[in-house]
Amino acid sequence: AQKVTQAQTEISVVEKEDVTLDCVYETRDTTYYLFWYKQPPSGELVFLIRRNSFDEQNEISGRYSWNFQKSTSSFNFTITASQVVDSAVYFCALSETNYGGSQGNLIFGKGTKLSVKP
Amino acid sequence: EAGVTQFPSHSVIEKGQTVTLRCDPISGHDNLYWYRRVMGKEIKFLLHFVKESKQDESGMPNNRFLAERTGGTYSTLKVQPAELEDSGVYFCASSQGRYTGELFFGEGSRLTVL
Numbered sequence: 001a002q003k004v005t006q007a008q009t010e011i012s013v014v015e016k017e018d019v020t021l022d023c024v025y026e027t028r029d030t031t032y033y034l035f036w037y038k039q040p041p042s043g044e045l046v047f048l049i050r051r052n053s054f055d056e057q058n059e060i061s062g063r064y065s066w067n068f069q070k071s072t073s074s075f076n077f078t079i080t081a082s083q084v085v086d087s088a089v090y091f092c093a094l095s096e097t098n099y100g101g102s103q104g105n106l107i108f109g110k111g112t113k114l115s116v117k118p
Numbered sequence: 119e120a121g122v123t124q125f126p127s128h129s130v131i132e133k134g135q136t137v138t139l140r141c142d143p144i145s146g147h148d149n150l151y152w153y154r155r156v157m158g159k160e161i162k163f164l165l166h167f168v169k170e171s172k173q174d175e176s177g178m179p180n181n182r183f184l185a186e187r188t189g190g191t192y193s194t195l196k197v198q199p200a201e202l203e204d205s206g207v208y209f210c211a212s213s214q215g216r217y218t219g220e221l222f223f224g225e226g227s228r229l230t231v232l
Contacts, residue, residue, distance in 0.1 A: 004160075043225035044121070045161075045209065050220060091161065104151050104213060104221060105163040105174060 002027045004094050006109035013082055014117050021077040021112045023092030034068065034075045035093040035106065045091065051075065082116045089113045122224035124210050130230045136198040139227045143212030150193050151221060152185060156206040167193060200231045
């Protein structure tokens with residue numbers, strides 16, 4: 001069975017601190033996709049990143065970075081020098097593949113609520 | 119360009135009543151998805167439309183839920199009759215490509231069944 005676990009329910013940091021959000025996944029598939037979404041107070045989920053199982057290179061986008069390790073089935077997300085605007089709920093998700101691409105039926109973790117205080 | 123819009127943002131109904139949620143996807147997006155988050159639980163997939171066709175409805179909880187997408191544009195999700203356990207936030211998402219996984223979500227429709 002496929003499953004995504006985000007063990008951290010809530011994290012609170014002070015602005016400019018670095019913070020890492022953990023994500024551990026379970027799947028029997030050899031090919032799959034992993035995602036991170038951000039849910040700001042307005043409610044919609046905003047796509048941050050997609051990574052396929054064959055690409056273990058770490059990704060950096062500005063203050064955001066992602067560490068994908070198949071050996072530990074983890075796809076962790078780090079925010080460097082956090083800002084108040086980073087306050088949101090962050091979801092990690094997993095999907096099966098079809099014809100080499102990701103299916104839209106994502107399996108989500110329960111989310112981690114990040115609060116960044118000034 | 120308008121994003122995914124959902125209506126209503128919040129609905130409060132009594133057990134046994136009917137509610138219809140509406141989703142307008144981003145123009146040109148053939149793929150439309152419904153998800154649901156029940157309090158304290160994960161966001162769960164309900165179903166996937168490609169244009170007006172149901173591609174995957176494996177996540178629909180039971181036959182009290184009916185989703186339609188006539189004409190391949192907006193979609194409705196009807197719950198009839200509503201039960202207490204149907205309370206939660208219903209998210210709609212759309213995507214242009216079928217296999218990208220980059221879904222554009224709406225703000226959700228919060229359903230409270232009393």
